[in-house]
Amino acid sequence: VSSETTRTRVLAAGRRLTPQRDLISEVLEADPRPRSAQELWTEVRARAPGIGRATVFRALDALVDAGAARRLALPNRRSGYVGCSALHHHHFVCQDCGIVIELPEPEVSPLLRHLERARGFQVNHARLDFYGTCPDCLPRSRAAPRSSPASKTVRDPDYLG
Amino acid sequence: VSSETTRTRVLAAGRRLTPQRDLISEVLEADPRPRSAQELWTEVRARAPGIGRATVFRALDALVDAGAARRLALPNRRSGYVGCSALHHHHFVCQDCGIVIELPEPEVSPLLRHLERARGFQVNHARLDFYGTCPDCLPRSRAAPRSSPASKTVRDPDYLG
DNA sequence: GTGGTTGCAAAGGTTTTGCATGTGC
DNA sequence: GCACATGCAAAACCTTTGCAACCAC
Numbered sequence: 001v002s003s004e005t006t007r008t009r010v011l012a013a014g015r016r017l018t019p020q021r022d023l024i025s026e027v028l029e030a031d032p033r034p035r036s037a038q039e040l041w042t043e044v045r046a047r048a049p050g051i052g053r054a055t056v057f058r059a060l061d062a063l064v065d066a067g068a069a070r071r072l073a074l075p076n077r078r079s080g081y082v083g084c085s086a087l088h089h090h091h092f093v094c095q096d097c098g099i100v101i102e103l104p105e106p107e108v109s110p111l112l113r114h115l116e117r118a119r120g121f122q123v124n125h126a127r128l129d130f131y132g133t134c135p136d137c138l139p140r141s142r143a144a145p146r147s148s149p150a151s152k153t154v155r156d157p158d159y160l161g
Numbered sequence: 162v163s164s165e166t167t168r169t170r171v172l173a174a175g176r177r178l179t180p181q182r183d184l185i186s187e188v189l190e191a192d193p194r195p196r197s198a199q200e201l202w203t204e205v206r207a208r209a210p211g212i213g214r215a216t217v218f219r220a221l222d223a224l225v226d227a228g229a230a231r232r233l234a235l236p237n238r239r240s241g242y243v244g245c246s247a248l249h250h251h252h253f254v255c256q257d258c259g260i261v262i263e264l265p266e267p268e269v270s271p272l273l274r275h276l277e278r279a280r281g282f283q284v285n286h287a288r289l290d291f292y293g294t295c296p297d298c299l300p301r302s303r304a305a306p307r308s309s310p311a312s313k314t315v316r317d318p319d320y321l322g
Numbered sequence: 323g324t325g326g327t328t329g330c331a332a333a334g335g336t337t338t339t340g341c342a343t344g345t346g347c
Numbered sequence: 348g349c350a351c352a353t354g355c356a357a358a359a360c361c362t363t364t365g366c367a368a369c370c371a372c
Binding site: 015016018020021050051052053054055058059062076077 | 350351352353354355356361362
């Protein structure tokens with residue numbers, strides 16, 4: 001059974017909560033790593049052998065549409081899916097300890113307003129991922145800097161290709 | 162012919178600057194909207210009929226690797242490509258006309274500084290994607306709103322699934 | 323000169339579709 | 348009950364691969 005949040009969201013989106021969708025969502029929620037639709041089909045079939053391939057694709061569409069999952073680009077040119085709990089959030093990832101801190105929208109909206117004023121945009125949505133050092137790791141990394149800024153080329157993370 | 166920046170970057174990445182790559186890059190730079198590899202093949206063939214499908218896929222890999230293009234997730238579960246000029250930049254995607262506008266780092270750094278002050282982070286790198294309506298599309302969308310505010314639930318934009 | 327690159331065609335995957343049957347609301 | 352959802356299998360599509368010929372460096 002998937003989370004209450006997910007089931008509520010699917011229904012709120014005007015879609016039906018079928019056992020298949022519930023199971024797929026549960027599998028998504030059980031592991032925070034992104035997986036392709038095909039991989040999810042395999043995983044899900046272990047628990048519901050009769051489930052069809054197309055059902056998984058269609059269910060994922062439904063879940064993404066309902067805001068219960070997100071699609072992202074995997075490095076191998078395929079789509080990956082992750083379950084979603086918060087509706088609007090952003091991420092700070094500490095490159096030292098790996099902790100992921102969720103940043104609520106209000107903490108970020110100043111920039112949105114700034115951009116709207118400065119460029120005349122209307123910003124409906126933003127996806128912001130920050131990489132750096134968290135407060136806990138800062139003292140440590142100041143004491144023993146790991147590498148020169150030059151050699152530590154910060155590239156885009158894999159999932160964003 | 163593609164931009165000087167692109168050609169320099171391809172060479173700097175230890176890859177060869179072939180006429181095919183140069184042409185593909187030029188086509189990418191000529192239109193700021195993301196297109197799939199297949200669509201790019203069609204576009205490019207209009208100017209170089211003999212070019213192979215695989216060449217386009219391999220060239221896009223090379224360009225992404227060299228930092229002259231970026232891959233992102235299209236709504237139809239395919240990969241889309243946009244040309245990249247600035248090295249460190251962020252994206253504004255207009256959900257009306259599909260145009261992708263690059264935002265230079267300085268335009269965005271206020272938020273970084275704000276986060277660092279407010280939370281004690283040290284931000285080394287950020288990937289920011291904004292979705293909304295660009296100045297050109299705003300008058301049009303104000304004049305003829307596409308749907309009622311209620312039905313227009315602000316969901317994740319198409320490009321992110 | 324030589325190793326990376328290309329074009330071709332075929333193979334290998336992934337995603338979609340049509341339709342009869344089933345089922346959540 | 349009815350519209351939406353499912354399962355199946357084939358079709359459609361996208362992407363990769365193997366290999367001989369080529370050419371950018």
